[in-house]
Amino acid sequence: MKVWLKRILWLFAGLGVIFLSFYLSIYWGAFGKIPSKDELKNLKQSVATEIVDDQGSLLGKVYIYDRQAVSFSDFPPHLINALIATEDARFYEHDGIDAKSLFRVFFKTILLSDKSSGGGSTLTLQLAKNLYGRDAYPVFSIVINKLKESIVAQRIEELYTKEEIIELYLNTVPFPDNTYGIESAAFKFFNTKTKNLTVAQAATLIGSLKANHSYNPRLFPERAQLRRDVVLKQMNKYNYLSTTETNQLIAQKIKLDYQYFSPNQGIAGYFREKVRKQTEQIIQKYKLKQANGDLYNILTDGLRIETTLNKPMQLVAERAMKKHMARLQSQFEKGYGNNAPWLKNKAAFNWALQQLPYYKKLKSQNLSSAQLKDSLNKKQKVKLFDWKESTIKNLSILDSIEHFSKFLNMGFVALEPNTGEVKSYLGGIDYTYFKYDHVSQSKRQVGSLFKPIVYTAAIENGLDPCSYYSPNAVTYTDMKNWTPKNASKENKESEQHINYSLEKALSESINTIAVKVLQEVGIEKTIEQAEKMGIQQELPKVPSIALGVTDMKLLDMAQVYSTFVNGGVAPEPVFIKTIKNKSGEVIWTHDKENKPDTQKVAFSSFTRQVMLSFMQSTVNKGTASRLRTTYRLNNAIAGKTGTTQNNKDAWFAAITPKLVCLTWVGNDNAKINFSSTAIGQGANAALPMFAEFYSALSKNKEFDEITQAQFEPISKEVKKAIECDVEKKDGLFKRIFGKNKDEKSFHEDKQKKKKGIFSWFKKK
Template sequence: MFSKNQKLKTWAKRIAYGFFITFAVLLCFYGSIYFGFWGEIPSAKKLANLKQSQATQVLDTNNDLIGKFYIYDRQSISYNDFPQHLIDALIATEDTRFYEHNGIDNTSLLRVFFKTILLSDKSSGGGSTITLQLAKNLYGRKDYGFLSIVVNKLRESIVARRIEDIYSKKEILTLYFNTVPFPDNTYGIESASQKFFNTKTRLLNLSQAATLVGTLKANNGYNPRLYPESSQQRRDLVIQLMKNQNLITEQEAKAVINKDIELDYQYYAPNQGLAPYFRAEIKKQLDAILQEKKYKNPDGEAYNIYHDGLKVYTTLDNNLQRYAEEAMQEHMASLQRQFEKAYGQNAPWLKNKPAFLAAKKRLKTYRKLKQQNLSDKAIEDSLNKKHKTELFSWDEPTVENLSTLDSLEYYSKFLNAGMLSLEPTTGAIKAYVGGIDYRYFQYDHVSQSKRQVGSTFKPIVYTAALENGMEPCSYFSIKEVTYTDVNNWTPKNASEVENKDLNYSLAYALSRSVNTISVKVLQETGIDKVMEQAHAMGIKSDIEKVPAIALGTSNLSLMELATAYTTYVNQSKPSKPVFITKIEDKNGHVIATYEDLNPETPKTEAFSEDTRQVMLEFLKETVNNGTASRLRSTYNFSNDIAGKTGTTQDNKDGWFVGIMPKLVTVVWVGNDNQQIGFSNTSIGQGANSALPMFAKFLQKLNSDPNYQNISQARFVKPSEKVLKAIDCELTKEESFFKQLFGNKKSEKPFKKKKKKGFFSWLKKDKDSI
């Protein structure tokens, strides 16, 4: 038998062997992690050259953030941008010994190991230092089965020690704040500050800083947008911890705790937020720019807009953009109600109406099913299958159980809009509204859409006439004329005139948008010369060589029209719209300048200075007494404004162009289905459908003292020569002999046109004011 001492020695040896074996196993286990058996661990060299994916920022003309392009919503800032109370909140909440340890809290690490392995307590986590969290943020975690938490913790401890050896505490805090995830797929404190409070990190107050730090424990559970009460309780706990550690006073803590969290949430997702159509166009342009060989990063590779943290400086003014969007929303919500009420039960978008049936056949789903040789009944059954669909509404978005055809009918009723404001002397785009809501209507009506422009084309006709020798005080009869050489075409006016024996001056005819006279002016000038004038004014689209262009039957983009109208306040030269002024990399190095992106092209005057001054006076008359006079009578504007309304055949498109000395604004309203127009001219005319959007925009502009340089700008007085040239009666009676024998001059035939496409313009002869 063994003695008692021998037994003790035997157990001691066993325990020692056990400890040795355990230590050896742990050492081997740790070594397997250290040497990469469980996955590569970044070396000190890699850690010293950290490259984190960063969002490309889109900035407005005031350097305010208006959007981002990203996979991970992250943008980096320096340590000096962190307010002290933000740093204090983080350390008080996450790592009170941050300045004392070397990156690892050994006690917590052992607790996690023994409780997890020996006691299978999965809730034993916690105790991570800021450096350990940084390691996790930088490299994430992998799944290693039941050993996941231990392997990941040990990997992070190795990385954390290396980080502490390479970086100072300030640098670690900078890396942490720039990489830590916040709610709503947001990475980094700067992105979170911008998103949740619409402010920069350096301007965060104590409450905002504590709120964001509080979300780090549980991004979703403490999301202040989704769970404001839980988030506020968490914020108050952070504040209490700061007070307990004497980082803030009791008075400061009470001041925060007694107030609710006030969010100013910003949507920077592509489909949401300010100026989504503009941002989509910026992305297109940026993609094209960065594909050029001369724009490469220091490694010789192409820049990636989703990873490289570029800064794109644009011409947009975020305040003017906000005013434009608000004006559009206010007007279009009201106009939509008018539009639907006027049609009642006879709406053309209802099922089985021609416009609806034509739209159905244009559906991608319909065409795809048709290609499968399915029967009409099978196609109809497929298109009638219902599913939950989120629907746009001018009140609140709703979710309903609708079929494809139900959705088509629903969306076919909505009017859409486009609006562009630019600085005429530079072409700088200040406001850009491509549609009513980018989430549901992604077709851009500023740069993509081309629609008939109606009477907004008439000033181009009159400009060509003046340039080719027509006197400003020329008079034309308002009477209708039938052009026998153009298939007996008889242009008509939008409304009846009491005295048909009147002759109208050019100013009066243009300001009242008289169709019959516009055609006669075109006839006198010549179609070729009018087309040449249009192209000289910046219009790039093809213009069909037919007399009906005098009534605006050409399809042009809103941007082209805006370009043409800049000539009237830019020394007769068209201004090319400018989007981007500069591109920088994440370190502030300039990649491309304004001169690179907007190469100077020789600009020649599209017409003479005298013609410019005369036309501007004609367009002022349109606002003062003509078709746009409600700007004076209804809205009581005293601003210097010139402009032109326009409406197309069957009230399909409503237009308004507003010209101010320092801002040119073009507005379009219509239905995306060009078979659907307004039910009557009183609602559909440009003065009612488009002009009020400009008016609401101008109201907001006038009320903002920061924009007095635009709102109070005055047109330069015309020269004495021009004032004398336009000093004539607006109308005058026809002479007895003209009444007796007719105005033969106005019946001068047009040059014959080739038969191809002949009827395409003939049916578009009616243009409302």
């Protein structure tokens, strides 16, 4: 017996030596470095950056891990009680390793197969795992990881108080839907802060920690509720809840208020992406550094970006857009009937195909025609956008092009003219499917939206606001016999000798007169005026500029139209007001972006008031009169519609005293336009977006300060200057002897004016 006893003792001693050697090898880093106490003192967790609106309401997040850190003082007692009762009842009694629990697990769970005995993992051990994860080893992987975690756990216990450990734990633990930390989970599932969580809500979230997919309350509400009830019963077991309270809470069903904060989902997707890019540019430009000297990282350093966007207004805009664009899409498709260009037009199809990065990648591989065709025809599951309901279908690349090419897209921005602050921003119809931003990235032909710049330049350079021009077409012989025409039919014979005032010409968007006014003021002065009003790109020195043949950004045009209600100053669009670090310290404000040249006045008060009056006529009785007749808007509104060549682009610019709104609508495919002017004109395709938006704002008292504002009264000087009839007939003498303007060139007409009427008769 003594021999066997000695052998057993030697065996245990040998095993002890082996285990000790094994443990020491782990401790000394043979299986990967274990964080030192100094490293554990300065734990740095990846924290999501928050993007908030002008009232501090959360718009979305930018992150690698969706996490927001909160302090222990923000944890309600019932949250801590739920955690302790469920995950580690002896938390305040152990030093990171609960020997009693491990002993219970060993004998009951392993030897007696009693699964109800619970686990031996403490909150501190779980924290160690959350902080550093687990590595994969060829053998004994679970044992090695457990021992590493036990070493880290003991070091944590030596460095931090129990309250600090709970704070670290709840800020790192993974919750369902790729959410890290209790604050992010509270926002995502219940749209509230941690400190405001109810007992039932806290129990639901703590319950999900056991298996964050299986107990996801969004995906499996019944299963999550059963798990929540287990947490509530544990709280009752450890006297954190009375039996009555427990039963009352168990009787309640889980009520989620789920919030999407992924980059591709949720409110203001295009705006959030714009803010993300601009923040990264600001960090680089101003070298915004942390205490350790590293530049801030928007993905990991928990910044708080306070923006100019107004969330309630953005929600109104998004609803208005969906209502209008769904209706217009139906109108657009019916307009083509069976001759849809996205199905019949090979040029349109090929253009769309050639824009695809995947197609460009295939072409670069020098594949044969057959191989290229096979790749493009390979079917896979694709999520398809539709105004009624998104669907998933097995489609090839070629099938997808046919589907997505038919959709009209749009851009919309609403900004405060006196500050430049962007209050609402829609870069397209759906950021999930259409990433291209039609507010800040896209350049489209602006059409008649350019005409107010021409008229502004003319009046600023001395043209009488009561000047009259014939709407008849003329041929410019010194410009290769160019003959611009109006969108509407030519005037009837009885109207050939009717002249229009500048007010009527602009309000009815008469092309022929816009070109004549441009000739009067000169191309150089017009371009100079455009630059003063915020246009920074180079403009072509051609007479067709009067008709807006140039491609421009929607955001630039918003600056232009803002000058009319901002004292003639083009405001710089503002997206971000302040950036703070996760400690709440301001590290950047928009004041740093102020530029002296942005305060230059583009034109006189006289010109501004005249132009504003002209554009109010556009709304009251011109091309934008649908605002009054169809939509019954009685607010103070000025505006301008725009329709481009071949009905490719539709525009509407709306000016109100405290908000300037620009809308563009068209197809991303350069080969697809509207089937008719009736559908594709600015008044039909773009104006209703603003109308729906402003109608909704007007019905909400929250926006009364904006919608009830009035334009300033015009001065006596301006009132006198614009008091004239909108039409004037040619005199009898001219009607009898004069030629119609479309029968002679504008160049000849100018020469005759210089020589005088008698020399003209002599020539005749």
